Amino acid sequence: MKPGFVVRVSGGVDRRGWLGPLLMTPTVVLLGGFLAYPLVLGVWLGFKDSTIGSPGVFVGLENYQYLLTDPVFRVTAFNTALYTGVTVVFKLALGLWLAILLNQKFAGYRFWRSVLLLPYIVPTVLSAFAWWWILDPSFSFINWSLLRLGILDRGINFLGDAWPARWSLIVANIWRGIPFFTVGYLAGLAAIPKDLYEAAEIDGASKWQQFWSITWVLLIPLTTILTVFSTIFTFTDFQLIWTITRGGPANATHLFVTLAYQRAIPGGSMSEGAAIAGFTLPLLLILAWAALRALRRQT
C-alpha cells in the first residue's frame, strides 16, 4: 500500500469523527456480546426458575427469598465474609511487611524479589493441588511433625472438619495473595522521597514512628486501591475452594461462587445459581465505585 493512500483514507475517517468509534469496534463487540449481554441475562435469570433444558418463567424475588431461608446459603454468606475479612487483613499486613523487607538492599535482593512473587504468578488450581496434598489428613507433614514432636496425640483432620477446613483455606488464600500486595507496595515505596526519612531521622523519630507517620500515611491511597481489588477477587474466589474442599465437608466451606456453581452446573438449577451470584452484585458495585474514587484521587 502506498503511504499517500493511507494518509488520504485516514484523513477522511478522522474528519468525520469516525476514527474513535472505529477503533473501539472490536472491543465493544466482544465485551458487548460476551460480557454486557450475559451480565444482563444473568440478572434476569435470577428472577426466573430456569433449569438446564427448561427456559422457565418469571418468578420475581422467589429465588432470593428462598435463599435467605436456606441454611446452606446462610453458612455460605458467613464463610464469604469470614474468608474475605480475615484473608484481606493478613494479605495486606504481610504483603506490606514483605515489601518493606524487599525494598532494602541486601545480597541477592533482585533474585528474592522475583522468586517471592511466584505464588501469585502460577495457576491457582495447580498450587491448590499442592495445598490439598499438604493438608491430606493421613500424609500431611504438619501432622507428622506435630506427632513426632509430641505436641498432638492424633493428627488434625484439616479438611474433614468444618473449622479446620475453613482455616486451611484461609491460610492457602493468604499464601497466594501476599505477593499481590507486595508488588503494589514495592511500587508505592519506590515513589516515597528518601529525604523525608532523612529529615525524620534528624528530628529523632524512631523507625517505628517513621513507618506510621511517613510510609503508612503516604501509602493510604494505594492501600485503598489494593484492598478494594483484593476484596473483589477474594469474595468471588472459586478456584482455591473448589480444588481443595469442593465446598465440603457437608457444605461447610462454600463461598458464593462455589455454591452458585454447584447449584447451577452439576445441580442444573441455573436460576438459583444466578441468584446466588446476584447477591454479590451490590457489594461489587459499591467496591468498584470506591476503587474508581480512590484512583481518581490518586491521579
Add this chain to the structure above:
Amino acid sequence: MTARRWLTLYVPLGAFVVFLLFPFYWMLLTSLKPNNELVSVTANPFIVVNPTLEHIRYLLTQTRYPRWFWNTMFVSVGATVVSVAASYLAAYAIARVRFRGDETIGIGIYMAYLIPPAILFIPLADILLKLGMFNRLWSLIPVYTTFLIPFSTWLLIGYLKTIPKELEEAAYVDGAGRLRIMTTIVLPLSVPGLISAVIFCFTLSWNEYLYALVFMSSPELKTVPVGLATELVRGDLYQWGPLMAGALLGCLPVVILYFFFVEYYVAGLSGALKD
C-alpha cells in the same frame, strides 16, 4: 548493628521464603517420590530416598496431559493475540482520539475489569449452548477476551499516556494522517507496554479455570488445570505423584515467561494500579 539487621531483615525474610516457597518444594518432592515412600507413615516426609521419574512418564504417556497442555497453549495464545490487538486499538482511541462518549466508554471498560467471571459463567453457559459454541475449544478465546481486554486496555492507556503527544503533533503538522502516525510513530514506542500486556494476557489465560471447567466437557478438549482436576483426581491415593508432576509442569510456561520479563511484569502491574 548486624544482630539488629538479622532480627529485622534476615529472620523475617527467611520465614517468608519458607512459607511462600514450601508448596513448590512439596510439588517437586512429591513428583519425584516413588509410591511406597508417598504412602509411608513412618518415613521422613521432607526427603526423597529413591527419586523416580515414573510419575512424569505416567503423566506424559498414560494420560491426555500433552493434549491438555497444547489445548491451554492454543487458547492462551489465541486469546492473547485477539485481546492485545483489540485493546491496543481501544486504548489508542481512549487516550488519543476525542470522540463522543469516550469518557463513558473508559469508565465502562474499567467497570468491566471488576466484573468477575463468577457472575458471568451461568448466563454465558446458556448463550454458548444456544450458539452451538459449547464444548468447542476455540469458543474459549472470545470468552477469555472478556477479562483480558479490560485489563490490558487499562494497562495500555496508562502506557500511552507516557508517550509525549508532541511527537504525534509534529508528524501531523508534517501532513501525516492519523493511521500513519499510529502505525509508524506510536506503535514502535508502545512495544514495552505491549510486552507487558502480552505477558499478563497469557498468564491470566493460562490460569483460567472456571470457564474451561464449565464449557469444555470432552476429556480431549480440557485445559491443564481442568484436566488434572477432573481426570486425575478420582480419590485414588496413587495419583498424587502424577498430579504433582502435572501441576509442576503446568506452572512452567508462566514461570519461564515471568522470569524472562520480570521487569515488565512488575512495571505493568504497578502501572495498571496507578492509572
